[in-house]
Amino acid sequence: MNASVPAAPAERKAVSLLRLRAMLEAGEKIAMLTAYDAGFARAADDAGVDSLLGGDSLGMVVQGGSSTVPVTLEEVAYHVRCVARGRRHAWLIADLPFGSYEESREQSLRSSAVLARAGAQMVKLEGSWAAETVRFLVERGIVVCAHLGLTPQSASALGGYRVQGRDEAAADRLASEARALADAGAAMLVLELVPAALARRVQQENPALVVIGIGAGGDVAGQVLVLHDMLGVTAAPMPRFVRDFGREGGGVREAVRRYVAAVKDGSFPDATLHTY
Numbered sequence: 001m002n003a004s005v006p007a008a009p010a011e012r013k014a015v016s017l018l019r020l021r022a023m024l025e026a027g028e029k030i031a032m033l034t035a036y037d038a039g040f041a042r043a044a045d046d047a048g049v050d051s052l053l054g055g056d057s058l059g060m061v062v063q064g065g066s067s068t069v070p071v072t073l074e075e076v077a078y079h080v081r082c083v084a085r086g087r088r089h090a091w092l093i094a095d096l097p098f099g100s101y102e103e104s105r106e107q108s109l110r111s112s113a114v115l116a117r118a119g120a121q122m123v124k125l126e127g128s129w130a131a132e133t134v135r136f137l138v139e140r141g142i143v144v145c146a147h148l149g150l151t152p153q154s155a156s157a158l159g160g161y162r163v164q165g166r167d168e169a170a171a172d173r174l175a176s177e178a179r180a181l182a183d184a185g186a187a188m189l190v191l192e193l194v195p196a197a198l199a200r201r202v203q204q205e206n207p208a209l210v211v212i213g214i215g216a217g218g219d220v221a222g223q224v225l226v227l228h229d230m231l232g233v234t235a236a237p238m239p240r241f242v243r244d245f246g247r248e249g250g251g252v253r254e255a256v257r258r259y260v261a262a263v264k265d266g267s268f269p270d271a272t273l274h275t276y
């Protein structure tokens with residue numbers, strides 16, 4: 001017997017959709033980050049993130065572009081394949097990039113299959129118009145996340161990276177779009193850059209929908225940030241909803257641990273600093 005040998009750590013189970021729903025029900029906040037390669041995916045997974053998103057934000061933070069619009073399905077699939085090799089526990093989501101799902105339901109299924117083969121467990125698509133596409137995908141066994149509010153693939157049409165759903169009519173419209181997407185079978189919804197009160201309303205009106213906020217306040221199931229932003233890699237100016245978790249040092253795993261802890265204990269996002 002060797003008293004200095006520590007007990008084996010409790011087995012950490014892979015995060016499933018059921019687990020995410022149970023977290024929502026229990027009020028345990030979900031911590032999500034983007035990831036683009038195996039090394040950072042493993043680091044973030046080790047540090048306890050619940051979910052990883054292979055985001056089309058790769059067009060900005062990896063490729064150095066100024067929008068997500070030029071990103072292709074093949075590029076997302078490449079990065080998701082890398083992330084899938086690094087991930088161990090986190091629920092893996094992949095963005096359907098601009099032009100890969102809008103043409104037809106058939107196109108959306110073909111593109112989703114490419115991402116599923118790359119290792120994605122769920123695909124995410126932007127847009128208030130997408131309920132019928134979501135229904136079609138869900139009926140065929142794809143797990144779908146919708147994305148409303150600031151939808152970067154249509155930022156030009158929205159007038160730039162601006163807060164969405166500010167006035168009452170726009171808020172009501174967004175709330176009914178969220179309901180339609182949930183009714184169509186979306187299991188998750190990313191709400192980006194909307195007032196905290198609107199995000200809270202959407203979560204309350206759709207109690208089984210896992211609502212993940214980014215610049216949407218804290219009264220939702222969980223949070224997502226772009227990895228490069230929360231590590232302090234992205235050059236200023238950053239959106240106001242970002243906090244640099246790398247500033248206190250200790251490396252990537254420590255920074256991600258601080259993010260996960262802050263999401264779980266409700267100290268991120270801060271109601272005055274990070275919400276609109």
Ligand SMILES: Nc1nc(=O)c2c([nH]1)NC[C@@H]1CN(c3ccc(C(=O)N[C@@H](CCC(=O)O)C(=O)O)cc3)CN21
Nearest residue numbers: 057060061068152161162163226229234238239240241
């Ligand atoms: N690195 C990076 N981080 C992101 O969060 C991100 C991307 N890239 N690319 C895709 C979209 C674009 N995003 C953005 C980009 C800029 C603002 C921004 O400048 N917002 C201002 C003003 C908003 C307003 O008041 O209307 C802010 O202060 O937050 C917000 C979201 C979020 N997404």
Ligand SMILES: CC(C)C(=O)C(=O)O
Nearest residue numbers: 034055056057190224
């Ligand atoms: C910021 C998140 C929600 C995203 O869609 C991305 O990183 O592409």
Ligand SMILES: [Mg+2]
Nearest residue numbers: 055056057095
């Ligand atoms: Mg995206």
